[in-house]
Amino acid sequence: MPTVRSRVLEVVRDAYPETFEGPAPSEPLGENVFSGPTPHPNAVLNLFIQQKLTSALPMAYYMAIRRGPDSLMDRHLPRSATLPPEVLQSAIRGFVALREVEFNGTQCLVFGPKSSHPCSTHSCPSRAPTGPAAFEAYQKVFDRIVGSSQLGTKVLQVPEFYEDCGDEFQRVGLGVCGSCVERWETGHAELRKKAWAMLPDVFGLKG
Numbered sequence: 001m002p003t004v005r006s007r008v009l010e011v012v013r014d015a016y017p018e019t020f021e022g023p024a025p026s027e028p029l030g031e032n033v034f035s036g037p038t039p040h041p042n043a044v045l046n047l048f049i050q051q052k053l054t055s056a057l058p059m060a061y062y063m064a065i066r067r068g069p070d071s072l073m074d075r076h077l078p079r080s081a082t083l084p085p086e087v088l089q090s091a092i093r094g095f096v097a098l099r100e101v102e103f104n105g106t107q108c109l110v111f112g113p114k115s116s117h118p119c120s121t122h123s124c125p126s127r128a129p130t131g132p133a134a135f136e137a138y139q140k141v142f143d144r145i146v147g148s149s150q151l152g153t154k155v156l157q158v159p160e161f162y163e164d165c166g167d168e169f170q171r172v173g174l175g176v177c178g179s180c181v182e183r184w185e186t187g188h189a190e191l192r193k194k195a196w197a198m199l200p201d202v203f204g205l206k207g
Contacts, residue, residue: 031044
């Protein structure tokens, strides 16, 4: 059994990593690593706490809060997925902190200075940031980053800044230039890196 447990832990740690490889982490596999019916992330969090899998706890908390408070506190969940009050409190506190980072970071990313990434085309709508074309483009960017996370968070998820147009990919927005897309991709990579490093602190797992 110790050998079996050791092998299982290796798989779990790959799905709930403590650190990341490369300059920008992408969203981990999480509960999808389990065979059979996919467990609720709350149930996985409870299991890891019970088994004292300390290194996997930050990511397990994050996977639980991605769906938002309604999922965390769903009254129809089985007992195995019902979080104890102290765990729920830590999860909600971390959720609020990450949402703040997500929205503030996205605002700075979209409306902040272009610095070394000026527009590469004269038709880019962000050259006139107060114009209607720019606002429409910015709305699309917000939708890609935080639009589907109004009730949860996807701060560690890599946003897709391209639209599938058949055989080719088109930049999001109304002719948004490649330099702007590159700036958003680079900036969001740094945002994910920052959020990832914050996980132990926001869930009260340090100290």
